[in-house]
Amino acid sequence: MRALVIDQTGGADELHLAEVPDPRRVSDEVLVRIVAAGVNPIDAKTRAGRGVAGAIPAYPAVLGGDFAGVVEAVPYTAHPLQPGDRVYGMGRVPRVGGSYAELISVSSMSVTRMPVSLSFAEAAAVPLAALTAWGAVVDTARVHDGQRVLIHAAAGGVGHFAVQFAAYFGAIVTATASGRNADFVRELGARRVIDYTTERFEEVATDQDVVIDLIGNVTDATGTRSLDALRPGGLIVTVPTGSWPTMAEEAAARGIRSTGYSVAPDARTLSVITRLIDDGAVRVHVEQELPLEQGAEAHRLIEAGHVRGKLVLRVMPDPA
Numbered sequence: 562m563r564a565l566v567i568d569q570t571g572g573a574d575e576l577h578l579a580e581v582p583d584p585r586r587v588s589d590e591v592l593v594r595i596v597a598a599g600v601n602p603i604d605a606k607t608r609a610g611r612g613v614a615g616a617i618p619a620y621p622a623v624l625g626g627d628f629a630g631v632v633e634a635v636p637y638t639a640h641p642l643q644p645g646d647r648v649y650g651m652g653r654v655p656r657v658g659g660s661y662a663e664l665i666s667v668s669s670m671s672v673t674r675m676p677v678s679l680s681f682a683e684a685a686a687v688p689l690a691a692l693t694a695w696g697a698v699v700d701t702a703r704v705h706d707g708q709r710v711l712i713h714a715a716a717g718g719v720g721h722f723a724v725q726f727a728a729y730f731g732a733i734v735t736a737t738a739s740g741r742n743a744d745f746v747r748e749l750g751a752r753r754v755i756d757y758t759t760e761r762f763e764e765v766a767t768d769q770d771v772v773i774d775l776i777g778n779v780t781d782a783t784g785t786r787s788l789d790a791l792r793p794g795g796l797i798v799t800v801p802t803g804s805w806p807t808m809a810e811e812a813a814a815r816g817i818r819s820t821g822y823s824v825a826p827d828a829r830t831l832s833v834i835t836r837l838i839d840d841g842a843v844r845v846h847v848e849q850e851l852p853l854e855q856g857a858e859a860h861r862l863i864e865a866g867h868v869r870g871k872l873v874l875r876v877m878p879d880p881a
């Protein structure tokens with residue numbers, strides 16, 4: 562099959578097209594012909610030698626954490642998915658994903674029918690980012706009616722879902738984004754948008770019950786400053802987990818609860834998200850779709866850190 566691979570870790574130009582062996586479907590796995598693949602920051606981190614690069618088993622390696630496509634083969638006759646079904650899901654995350662390719666074989670737990678209201682390109686933008694947002698906002702923070710929730714990087718892949726989920730469950734959402742994204746984030750359900758380029762968010766948003774931090778301490782001490790935005794006993798969920806090693810101690814010293822979060826493939830939760838999308842309660846924003854061979858450009862864009870919503874790689878034309 563055709564795949565976008567790296568022969569070693571390094572810069573974006575390491576990504577190139579190659580012919581690699583088709584994956585062999587085993588046991589409970591579903592074989593999917595990929596139409597479009599999502600692009601996520603972890604792909605670029607891993608390509609650069611960080612992220613989960615330590616788990617790359619061999620080269621050439623196929624990156625890519627999520628996808629949308631068509632089922633080619635299933636484990637047994639009465640399986641709930643059938644050849645020809647339009648599906649979306651996650652690759653072998655947290656190992657090196659494998660979705661920048663024409664075929665992927667993944668656990669039945671990782672894949673489900675895609676929303677009927679979405680194109681393949683839109684569907685490919687959902688799984689990893691939306692499951693991360695759900696995991697942080699719903700499963701971990703248990704956000705509910707009337708809570709004050711501050712969400713950083715609200716205009717990005719994870720953030721634009723996090724705002725919608727928090728608002729859906731009744732939270733009063735404050736979000737950080739640059740001014741050019743203020744209207745976009747407000748339309749997703751944020752009550753107030755703080756332009757982090759001109760305002761100190763912790764001076765504007767105080768007494769928050771929850772912070773969903775998608776920046777961490779990589780930029781401008783966003784994690785540490787978030788402690789000033791929380792009420793005593795509040796909760797910070799830091800999603801870029803490695804960015805703030807002293808989080809637990811710093812938060813505990815202030816009487817604030819803290820946790821990291823790591824996403825996992827989860828077809829059941831993805832099916833719930835499918836329903837919300839098809840009901841019109843949640844939407845996905847794809848900023849740009851690029852052909853698979855322009856993966857290097859996609860990585861440069863994601864590394865610049867200002868994508869609105871998601872980037873998607875087109876692997877093949879939409880099937881009839």
Ligand SMILES: NC(=O)c1ccc[n+]([C@@H]2O[C@H](COP(=O)([O-])OP(=O)(O)OC[C@H]3O[C@@H](n4cnc5c(N)ncnc54)[C@H](OP(=O)(O)O)[C@@H]3O)[C@@H](O)[C@H]2O)c1
Nearest residue numbers: 602693714716717718719738739800801822823824867868
């Ligand atoms: N632990 C896990 O399982 C897991 C899963 C998914 C993602 N992650 C991590 O979570 C982070 C977010 O992922 P993502 O996919 O949402 O990234 P993304 O889509 O690349 O985020 C881009 C967004 O970040 C915003 N942004 C940049 N700097 C900002 C700042 N200082 N304050 C507020 N917003 C800022 C940008 O908005 P403007 O253009 O308006 O600046 C842009 O819309 C990444 O580090 C990713 O690796 C972890």
